[in-house]
Amino acid sequence: xxxxxxxxxxxxxxxxxxxxxxxxxxxxxxxxxVMGDLVNEKPELIAPSEASLDSIGVPWLRLNGNHDGxxxxxxxxxERGGVRFILMDNVRRGGRKGYEGGFxxxxxxxxxxxxxxxxxxxxxxxxxxSWCKGGDSLSMALNGRKDILLVSAHTHRVERRETENGIxxxxxxxxxxxxRGRKDSRGVPDAMMGCGSPRxxxxxxxxxxxxxxxxxxxxxxxxxxxxxxxxxxxxxxLVINVYGGAAFGKVQxxxxxxxxxxxxxxxxxxxxxxxxxxxxxxxRAERKALGSDYLPVLxxxxxxxxxxxxxxxxxxxxxxxRIKYDxxxxxxxxKGAISC
Numbered sequence: 309x310x311x312x313x314x315x316x317x318x319x320x321x322x323x324x325x326x327x328x329x330x331x332x333x334x335x336x337x338x339x340x341x342v343m344g345d346l347v348n349e350k351p352e353l354i355a356p357s358e359a360s361l362d363s364i365g366v367p368w369l370r371l372n373g374n375h376d377g378x379x380x381x382x383x384x385x386x387e388r389g390g391v392r393f394i395l396m397d398n399v400r401r402g403g404r405k406g407y408e409g410g411f412x413x414x415x416x417x418x419x420x421x422x423x424x425x426x427x428x429x430x431x432x433x434x435x436x437x438s439w440c441k442g443g444d445s446l447s448m449a450l451n452g453r454k455d456i457l458l459v460s461a462h463t464h465r466v467e468r469r470e471t472e473n474g475i476x477x478x479x480x481x482x483x484x485x486x487x488r489g490r491k492d493s494r495g496v497p498d499a500m501m502g503c504g505s506p507r508x509x510x511x512x513x514x515x516x517x518x519x520x521x522x523x524x525x526x527x528x529x530x531x532x533x534x535x536x537x538x539x540x541x542x543x544x545x546l547v548i549n550v551y552g553g554a555a556f557g558k559v560q561x562x563x564x565x566x567x568x569x570x571x572x573x574x575x576x577x578x579x580x581x582x583x584x585x586x587x588x589x590x591x592r593a594e595r596k597a598l599g600s601d602y603l604p605v606l607x608x609x610x611x612x613x614x615x616x617x618x619x620x621x622x623x624x625x626x627x628x629x630r631i632k633y634d635x636x637x638x639x640x641x642x643k644g645a646i647s648c
Contacts, residue, residue, distance in 0.1 A: 309340065309509035310461025311481035312357065313375060315348040319487045320356060322496045326529050327482040327509070328360045336511075337366045339388065341395070343461035343479055344373025344434030348486075351377035372397040373434045373462070374407045383415065385422045390516035391430060394422050398433040398440060409435030409462075416449040423449070428516040429456045436460040436478055438471060447472060457522060465503040466526065467611050468554035468635075475554075475637070479510050482529060489603035496530075497600065503610040504538070504577025505551040506531060524638045526552025537631055539644045540578035541621035546570070546646075549577050550633050553612035557635030561616050563624070567632070570614035577610040579647070621646065 312327060314320040331340065340361065347353040354376070361368045372380040383396045396419065400410045411419070423429055431437075431450075437458050440446065450456065456474040464485065467478035484499025484507035491497050499507055506528040513523045528535055528551065540547040548559055548570055559570040576584070583605040587595070595602050628643045 309482050310343040310479040311345040311373065311464060311483055312342070313345040313348045313373075313481065313483045313486065314353055314357060315350060315487070316353075319348075319483070320353055320360075322487050323357070323482070324360055325494050326496050326507070328364065330529055331366070332364045337364075340364065340366055340368035341393075341432055341459075342368065342370035343432060343459065344371040344399075345375045345461065345481075346370055346373065347377070348375045349377065351379070369395060371395055371432060371434050372399055374399045383418065387427065389514055390428065391514045391521075392422070392425075392427040393430050393432065394419065395432045398435050398437075400441075409433070409437075409440035411440070411446060411449075416445060419446075420449045420451060423451050423453055423456070428514070428521045429453070430459060430512075430522075431456050432459045434460060435462045436467075436476060437473070438469070438476060464501055465610075466501065466505045466508070466552055467503070468552075469611065470556060477510065477524070480505055480508060482507055482509060485603055485605060488600055490601055492530075498603070500579060500583070500603065500605070502577075502580055502606045502608055503612065504549045504579045505612070506535075508551065510552065520636055522637060524552065525640075526638070534640075534642050536640060536642055537633070537644055538579060539629055539631070539646050541619075541624070541646045544618055544621065546616040546619050546621060546624070546629070547573075547575075547578050548614045548616070548631060549579065549610070550612045550614065552638060553614075553633060554635045554638070555611045557612075557633055557638070559614040560632040562630035562632075563616070563619060568616055570616045573613050573615045574609050574611070575613050576607065577613055580605050580610070 312323045346357050380397045385394045398409050450473050458476040464481040466480040489498040508528040511525045538549045560567045630643045632641050
């Protein structure tokens with residue numbers, strides 16, 4: 309899970325009512341890894357946040373994030389169930405923003421020692437490796453391995469891509485867009501992420517003796533297990549957002565009794581576009597009046613959008629459309645109606 313990033317007692321309450329409460333109800337977890345930014349520049353909230361994690365009743369570990377303060381968590385390496393897990397602090401102070409992603413030379417030497425051998429390996433960092441400085445030397449530190457699952461957070465977006473060292477999984481943020489947006493009956497903000505995915509986390513199951521040695525599922529916080537997509541329509545296209553999807557995944561939609569391939573499209577998620585247009589219609593005073601109900605969504609493209617072109621979308625209104633998704637690590641069938 310990425311970035312609970314609570315900024316005050318109110319936001320800690322949001323986390324307790326939503327992500328921490330949901331994890332406490334699950335009975336299928338062996339280990340929880342929090343991918344950094346437990347808090348937002350509020351070190352005094354680390355202890356109560358860790359107490360909430362303790363209350364889940366499952367072993368947990370956390371990484372250092374760029375907002376977690378001056379006491380970084382130590383790097384660690386361990387094996388569990390035939391899988392090697394490496395957790396590293398890759399937040400370096402300095403740079404244009406006051407921090408940047410990267411590793412010291414001693415960290416690179418340690419990482420090189422940890423990744424020797426053929427064990428299935430999960431490397432966890434707060435900042436994505438693709439954002440880090442010194443990529444060439446880091447590649448050497450990974451011993452030329454091309455089969456590592458690289459897990460990160462930081463971007464507040466769900467992003468999965470292929471890299472020279474393996475698949476990079478950006479898990480998104482459990483605070484979403486910084487605990488902002490319209491609130492539910494409990495007072496918890498919707499806080500949709502800029503990629504159009506609801507706040508959520510990934511469940512990973514490992515089977516190191518199999519060719520596909522891990523499987524993934526994206527779970528939206530406080531939503532049903534099978535809520536993994538949204539379907540939208542423009543004048544002649546179906547637009548499908550697979551919340552935990554990878555750009556290399558395959559999406560099919562069943563239309564008029566036939567399975568039709570969808571085409572990956574690097575575009576703004578429809579639900580994010582709707583918020584952007586609404587925000588643009590507001591005056592500065594209106595935005596200020598909304599307070600924490602104002603959802604700050606950036607005008608940026610999502611990596612998990614697919615389009616089925618040349619479809620009579622009017623005919624499909626109010627109908628349940630079957631969707632299949634498969635990228636090797638994640639595979640499911642579901643259905644949904646076109647969102648307004």
